[in-house]
Amino acid sequence: MSSQENSEENLPTKQDSAHGAVAVADNPFADPGLPPHEARQQDLDDRTAKRSERTVALLFTVSMLATIGFIACFVIFPIEKIVYIWPIGKVSALNFSLGLTLAVALFCIGAGAVHWARTLMSDVEIADDRHPISAEPEVKAKVLNDFKQGAEDSVLGRRKLIRNTMFGALAMVPLSGIVLLRDLGPLPEDKLRHTLWGKGKALVNMNTGEPLRPEDIAVGSLTFAKPEGLEEHDHGFMNEIAKAALMIVRLQPEDIKDKRELDWSHEGIVAFSKICTHVGCPISLYEQQTHHALCPCHQSTFDLSDGARVIFGPAGHALPQLHIGVNDEGYLEALGDFDEPVGPAFWERG
Amino acid sequence: MSNTTTAPADEQRGKAPAGERVADWADGRLGIYSLAKANLRKVFPDHWSFMLGEICLYSFIIIILTGVYLTLFFHPSMNEVEYHGVYAPMQGVLMSEAYASTLDISFEVRGGLLIRQIHHWAALIFLAGMFVHMMRVFFTGAFRKPREINWLFGFLLFVLGMFTGFTGYSLPDDLLSGTGVRFTQGAILSVPIVGTYISMFLFGGEFPGTDFVARFYSIHILLLPGIMLGLVVAHLILVFYHKHTQFPGPGRTEKNVVGMPLMPVYMAKAGGFFFLVFGVIAAVAAIATINPIWTIGPYRPDMVGTGAQPDWYMGFAEGLVRVMPGWEINLWGHTLVLGVFIPLVVFGLVLGAMAVYPFIESWITGDKREHHLLDRPRNAPTRTALGVAWITMYMITLVGGGNDLWATHFHLSINAITWFVRIGFFAGPVIAFIVTKRICLGLQRRDAEKVLHGRESGIIKRLPHGEFIEVHEPLSQEQLHTLTQHEQYKPVEIGPTVDENGVERKVKGGEKLRAKLSQAYFGEGTQIPKPTAEEYKEIQEGHGHH
Structure with missing residues (x-):
């Protein structure tokens, strides 16, 4: 920037003259000066x-x-x-x-x-002078001189050892502060990969707290479920439900287009993660005619009859499906955890 | 001995009025006379648009006053409690203490709801005020030397204000704000490599955890407002130090400042304006409910309401996230979440563009002089057009942030709105740029016309031979001066490529770019040459022949 020819030719040169209070007699555009005060x-x-x-x-x-x-x-x-x-x-x-x-x-x-x-207060306009912000050259020279004197007095320029060790110490001391932040939270490890679901966990109706039977779930209905044993009062309920929340719908088995979805379903009952794969809102709207589930936050729409793939909106991948079956007592149960992380994508997700 | 020497002075002082004696006392310790010398009758120019910044300052003060009150009752804790307060619909519901105490502030503390609502309304007005204040500063060129640093201070206040607002409305831990926090956490996860770490450290583990309300609380009431208070003070000191800019007019130059003195006129006007702003916000808080968290319910990560919206100043970020296609790249066992990360980056870039603009413009113009006379927006068409383009992009994205509400309220297809925003994000600013520039040039032409031919008087005169003409009244010298005082830059040329010895020098890329940009700013078709005195005289003489 400074290396360029900063000729100021392009600048209008008359900044001062044009605004001078002295009106050039034959210039009709000259500044006539402050208008006289008009009495109220x-x-x-x-x-x-x-x-x-x-x-x-x-x-x-x-x-x-x-x-x-x-x-x-x-x-x-x-x-x-x-x-x-x-x-x-x-x-x-x-x-x-x-x-x-x-x-x-x-x-x-x-x-x-x-x-x-x-x-009632005087409304006579007053003109005050402005002074340039930059210092006069003498002032600048004095300051630079003072600085130079101070720098020389400090002997910092000559005593390189002091200088280098001081910079080293100052650079290192904030590290303690950064280290102290370490215990703000645990490392991610594989926390985002696992939920409470696992082999044999019964699907419990979120509203009634009762385990679900296949016959409780009508075609076209939307049911929310949680893993058995997880209660509202539990410590850590919020963190667990944030990952384990499940959405169950029943389709006609012949409507299911995705092969794996069909394999992981039970009599047309399919269970998907309720947590949107975009930024993690709970998906709560279901249109039974089209089998579309919609996230109300950013309108990501998933086709639950086709592996919950994204058909509209900003979500980047399909909703994870939970492999379900029925246990000996006739209740719906999970046959394992989700095989991929639920919720928003992240760097280590892969 | 010493008594005799000091006695006369004491006697004199004894006679002085009480106020003067107090002032003397303070001056002996603080040097207030020297401080007041330059400032008591400091001149401030008058213009309605200069009040916009005052609105920001006053709403900031109101936010601090009401915020301190709220801290007396709010419990920043995520401990689960069962509600047994006076609000019947929530009886027995599990909720965090933060939410429960917000219910108590609203239903059990007399005046608590009013203060909560004043606090929230003032925050919205603070952000809106800064937005409009920045527009005023931008479009009038008030950010030019020597005020670039103050523009940066203001910019930082705007950005920090956004995050203070966000951490503030997240505190009640209600279903709506919790959804917003989840959104933020999801966006943090999208950051390559460190996303999960930041998320774990911010939330003290997995989302939502039991820490974020307490952490947001200290950020919201201490860290960010502390920085902002410092910036506000610095901002005001610089306003005082630089002296306020003024619009051009007769008697107003780059070397003076014309207006009314601080004492008494601005003390009364600005002080009074604080009460006006406070009064209006109090009235709004009395009449219009804001953030009724009791109808929303406490946060649960598996529940959500429809029509979830952030406060307006975050709507732009929301829009970017909503309309971005869901791109994800999976490579070598890692995921690049472009669908969320790109909006995050664009969010920063769009805001950052504001911060750097003054430096870009001064680089292009090469103008190193101080500017205290404001530009009329029409006289800087490229700058004005750029500003309008930015606002257009911002507003279109804001529409995207509420795409569901636009769809339901106006019976539109959400797909159509999303595509409108996607295309509009790129095309809107271009159209706005072209249209604005044309309007500016049109206004410049009209100014030139007015200068040369006078004001349309509305009087129709019939000439003896039957022709009708409208009588134009010549402008006063004040008006002529005001309309012609502005400067018109010439584009920068690349200097000679051979020096006086005939040796070719290398033209750097930066220099070429600068010349090109300068051409775009000030080259052909970017301004209407303002009338010259000669033109004016010629035409005036011509009129004499009529």
Whole structure:
């Protein structure tokens, strides 16, 4: 940049002359200077000025009354009282009254001050000079000289050993801070690869808490399930359900287009991870006619009759399927964990 | 002895009014007189658009005041509790303490809901205010030397404000904000190599864990606001130090600043404006519910509501993620999640473009002078067009961030909206650029026309031979000056490629690029030459013949 020819030919050169206060007599575009002050009604007529004064005082008085009103509302209205206010509808009486009295109290102070400034304070425009931000050359020379003197006094330039070890020490000491951050969390290891599902885990209805039988699941219905033994009150429930949440639908077996999906299903019942493979929202919308499941967050759409492949939206890969079967007692069970990580993709996913 | 010498001074001081004595006391310790000398009657120019920055400052103060109040009642904890408060629909529901205490603030602390709503509304207004304030600074060229650093401070405030807002609305641990946190975690996972590590470290393990509310809390109330407070102070000090820019007009030059003094006019106006902003936000908080977390329910990673939307300033990032095709590359046992990572990078680039613009422009113009007179946007057509192109891209992406709501509210196909955003992201800015530039040039032409031929008076005159003409009134010298004072750059040329000795020198790539960009900024068809005094005089004399 600096190496280039920075000739300032392209710049309009007349920055200063054009804006000089001295108008060139024959230049019709010359700066005529500040226009004369125009008096306001308040400057000329004392009655108008008095009226402005009363307006300002009235606004400040209204503010005081509103503050008293605020305190009164705080005392009077019980917090649970709901009132109907047209056109807003039903609102909390306390919130509404406190908010409006506070608003009036604040607004009137502002309105009073601004009205005072606009009508009664002098509105004569003043011109102030600007000074260049950059220092004068003498100042710059002095500073550079001081710096040089300081640098010489420090002997840092000559005592290389001090300099190098100091830089080394300063560079290394923040490492302690970084090391201390290590225990913010565990290493990822294979945590994202496993869920609570495993061979023999029964599928439990999320809403009723009962284990699911194939006959509980009607064609076209959408059921959410969790692994048996995982209860809401459990420590770690949130982390487990964030990976194990399951979505079960029943299709006509002949509608299932994907071979593996069919193999891993039971009488047309298929179980997929409920966690979207895009950024991890739970998929919660199901259209039974088309067998499409939709994530309401970013509209990724999966075809549950075709291996849950992505047919629309930003998701990058199909929903993982859980291999299910029926145990001896006739309940649906998992025949293993998901064979791929659930949820959003990540670097180590592969 | 010493008594006799100091007595007269003490006596004198005893006579001075109380205020002066207090000021003397403070001056002896703080040197306030020297400080006030330059600042008490400091001149501030007047223009409505200069209030936009004030709105940001005041909403920031309001956020801090209300935020401190909220910390008195909020429990930043993810311990599971069963709710037994006054809000009947949530009786017995399992939730985190953070969510429960937010319910308590809303239903059991008198005025708590109001303060919560003022806090949230003020945050939205703070971000919106900064957005519009930055537009004002951009389109008027107020970011030019010497204010580039202050532009960066403002830019940082905007970006930090976004993240402070995000960490803030995530604190109640409700279903909506939790979904947003999950989205963020999913986006972090997409970062190559370190994504899973960052996620584990941020959340203290797997998502959601039991740590993030407490961690976001300290980020939200301490780390980010602390940095922002420092930046706000630095921003204001620089505004004072540089003295405010002003719009051109009679008597206003690069060497002066014309306006009203700080004391009393700006103390009253700006101080009063704080109360106006606070009052309006209080009224909004009284009337309009925001973030009713009690209707949304506590967060569960396996549940979600429809129509999930972030606060507006994150909608742009949301849009990028929503419309990006789901590209994933699997190679050598690793996954490159481009479908999420590209939006993440674009998000940074789009914001970063704002930060670097002042430096790019000053490199292209080569202008190293100070600028205190503002440009009218029309007089810098390329800059204005670039700005409008950026905003167009931002707004189209914002539409993408709410594609589901657009679809349901306007009965449109979500596929169509997604494709509109995908195409619009690239085509929209180009169209906006061309259209804006043309409008700017049209306005420049109109200015030139007005200067040379005067203002249309609306008076129709019939000449003796039957012709109708409209009488044009010549402009006053004030108006003539205002319309012609602006500067017009000439494009930079690549200097001679042979020096005086006939030796060829190498033209660097940067130099060529600069010449090209300069041509695009100031070359042919990018500005209408402003009328000259000679033209004006010629035409005025011509009028005499009528």
